[in-house]
Amino acid sequence: MTTRRRGAALEEAILQAAVEELTEVGYRELTMDGVAARAGTAKNVIYRRWPSRAALCIAAYRHMLPSGPDSTPDTGSLRGDALALLTRANDRMSSPVGRILRQLLADIHSDPERMRELRDQVARAGVSHWLTVLARAASRGEVGQQALTPRVATVAVDLLRNEYALNGATAVSPEVLTEIVDQVFVPLATRPPASSDDTSRD
Amino acid sequence: MTTRRRGAALEEAILQAAVEELTEVGYRELTMDGVAARAGTAKNVIYRRWPSRAALCIAAYRHMLPSGPDSTPDTGSLRGDALALLTRANDRMSSPVGRILRQLLADIHSDPERMRELRDQVARAGVSHWLTVLARAASRGEVGQQALTPRVATVAVDLLRNEYALNGATAVSPEVLTEIVDQVFVPLATRPPASSDDTSRD
DNA sequence: CTCTTAAGATACTGCTAGTAGCTTAAGAGA
């Protein structure tokens, strides 16, 4: 073995090895020895770059994320847009990337710093998309002002996330997605402004 | 040390020790040696009763559960009942018992059998209470038929659970609870039956 | 050509789950 990688090339190889281990065995079963072996290097080389297994895995997770920003769907109806957005969210959460993210979130309670980083990525999972979709529907007269709150905007994704919290790894069925959209999101958004009702508070 | 416990008495002592360790250091930091030491016994005695650390902790979790069934609140208004139910759910989830349950759920992906047992306990976290409350409100004319679905009935608890999935351990504030009730649950339930709207599907 | 840096190899500590085997007390039956 005469060639010896250095710097960025080596770092890239390690991250790539970590990504492969993550997708194959998951976060929990990933070992530093395993990553080192797969990358053709040694553990201490990894520890020179990342302080811990968790840190390495988070870096690898970021490394496997798709890059480009995505567009907001525009199907012409609130229901269509909502279904499109929710389906996209479901696809993400049920992908290997989503699986790994959930494992990371479940395991990183120790480190509140990293915890926050990761959580933000999930928490505002495209809130802006939902607000855009709602605003467009409002301009069409489809929805009223009461729908333009973060709570209502994210209610569908929040419920989807709850499904994953309950089910574990398995993907959520399209039926559940339409149920969430038709029984919760659309009714909430298209609810006519309350006239003789006192549901408005601070 | 002349006295030597046996059978049920010893089992009780071990479970009690495990409960204490769980509440003090949590599931993740609990060690079998720690439990054995606290119970004044040895590890293999524990392993004669439970096959693994996870099994012991689940048994201990069950052992610390409150027993009696609880009543359905009846404040006279849907909003009041919902707030009462949601506050109760929040108290449970933020209690030591809730904290431990979440740790267990996060850590037991390996064992789908035990996974299911535990999950059921969370999943239908008092659905019947919510349906009762909704039925009463319906009989008062406060809500329409569209609200009497499991999805709508559990929407508040589902959103609460989502808060915990995002935040980790910290308790959810009362403000968030009222937000969920006032912006989502009550509007959904009290939504007047759609006249020229096609949001009803199977 | 030399000198600094970091990669590579290996061996180590420390911790924990789970196992093994022996010794001895508990308690039941005679």
Place this chain on the structure above:
DNA sequence: TCTCTTAAGCTACTAGCAGTATCTTAAGAG
């Protein structure tokens, strides 16, 4: 009261993994 079976208690062990330390040697800059 004696005896015999069962299981508690004790101690030592294996195996696996995170993280550390040390030493040798290749890369690459000047």
